[in-house]
Amino acid sequence: MHRQQSKLAKRATRVASAVERRGIVATYELHERLLGNRRSRRRFASRGPELDETQRGLVEALDRDGYVALAFAELHSQAAWKRLEAQGAAFVEETEHTIEAGGQGKVRAGKEFVARKWSFEGVTLDAGDAWFSVCTSRRILDVANAYLRLWAKLSYVDLWYTAQQRESDERVASQNWHVDFDDKHLLKAFVYLTDVGSESGPFEYVPGSQAGGRNVVRPWAPMGYGRVTDEEVSRHVGREEIATFTGPKGTLILCNTSGLHRGGFATAGPRVLATATYCSPASLKALSNRNYVSALETADPVVRFAVS
Numbered sequence: 001m002h003r004q005q006s007k008l009a010k011r012a013t014r015v016a017s018a019v020e021r022r023g024i025v026a027t028y029e030l031h032e033r034l035l036g037n038r039r040s041r042r043r044f045a046s047r048g049p050e051l052d053e054t055q056r057g058l059v060e061a062l063d064r065d066g067y068v069a070l071a072f073a074e075l076h077s078q079a080a081w082k083r084l085e086a087q088g089a090a091f092v093e094e095t096e097h098t099i100e101a102g103g104q105g106k107v108r109a110g111k112e113f114v115a116r117k118w119s120f121e122g123v124t125l126d127a128g129d130a131w132f133s134v135c136t137s138r139r140i141l142d143v144a145n146a147y148l149r150l151w152a153k154l155s156y157v158d159l160w161y162t163a164q165q166r167e168s169d170e171r172v173a174s175q176n177w178h179v180d181f182d183d184k185h186l187l188k189a190f191v192y193l194t195d196v197g198s199e200s201g202p203f204e205y206v207p208g209s210q211a212g213g214r215n216v217v218r219p220w221a222p223m224g225y226g227r228v229t230d231e232e233v234s235r236h237v238g239r240e241e242i243a244t245f246t247g248p249k250g251t252l253i254l255c256n257t258s259g260l261h262r263g264g265f266a267t268a269g270p271r272v273l274a275t276a277t278y279c280s281p282a283s284l285k286a287l288s289n290r291n292y293v294s295a296l297e298t299a300d301p302v303v304r305f306a307v308s
């Protein structure tokens with residue numbers, strides 16, 4: 001009897017998850033085609049950004065390859081870099097202190113190799129925060145909006161400390177090839193706050209594999225699939241085609257992670273970076289949670305839209 005009930009319960013859970021999944025996908029599609037994204041595209045069409053040459057170059061590269069990498073100081077001021085660097089150093093000190101005391105810091109289940117500054121605790125951020133003020137600056141937001149062809153939402157802002165691992169460890173979670181299935185209109189920013197060599201867990205990407213790109217391995221679908229095996233990746237692309245982002249501290253990577261990517265298998269030492277996610281309104285309605293509350297005081301409608 002008990003066995004039968006638990007079989008029934010399992011079946012009910014499976015059915016409930018399938019129904020819930022269909023509901024989430026339907027909400028995404030509705031907002032992508034009719035509601036949130038349509039309004040957001042209209043706003044972009046009537047009040048699109050005026051880009052300078054650097055920003056235009058970034059959008060062109062993103063359109064072509066799904067990624068672009070440059071020095072942070074090519075897009076932002078030296079003063080902004082100094083503030084971010086100092087924020088990174090304080091985060092490293094705090095995290096290493098926690099680890100030395102036997103703790104892990106703010107980690108997420110299944111991804112314990114990354115200690116986060118804020119994770120999903122709903123921190124309140126304002127212009128006094130170095131990384132948040134970069135993420136909400138028109139310099140980067142205009143690039144995100146121009147690439148996504150809509151007014152984007154800033155959904156995630158954080159600093160990551162990727163802990164050193166043994167070479168003999170298995171790759172887990174985002175250290176394996178995967179695509180982000182929460183939106184196809186995605187732009188992630190990563191700024192290295194430590195030098196990243198080939199053994200420090202560099203971010204890697206298959207150029208053109210973003211939704212709608214020239215090198216799609218499997219068509220993108222909301223909640224469609226995550227991990228893709230090494231075998232499947234190597235059937236589609238040669239090792240030499242993969243972009244591996246080694247680089248000095250201060251390297252900024254912009255990337256549409258609806259394409260194939262992986263990173264963070266750091267065997268030579270910890271890797272530290274600042275990261276942000278720009279997505280479409282559809283994603284935030286259906287599939288993503290914002291990890292902060294904005295206390296930014298601004299009259300700029302583009303920025304207000306991004307943080308609300």
Ligand SMILES: O=C(O)CCC(=O)C(=O)O
Nearest residue numbers: 174202203257262263264
């Ligand atoms: O840690 C990395 O380099 C990979 C990050 C990643 O997969 C993601 O942000 O979606």
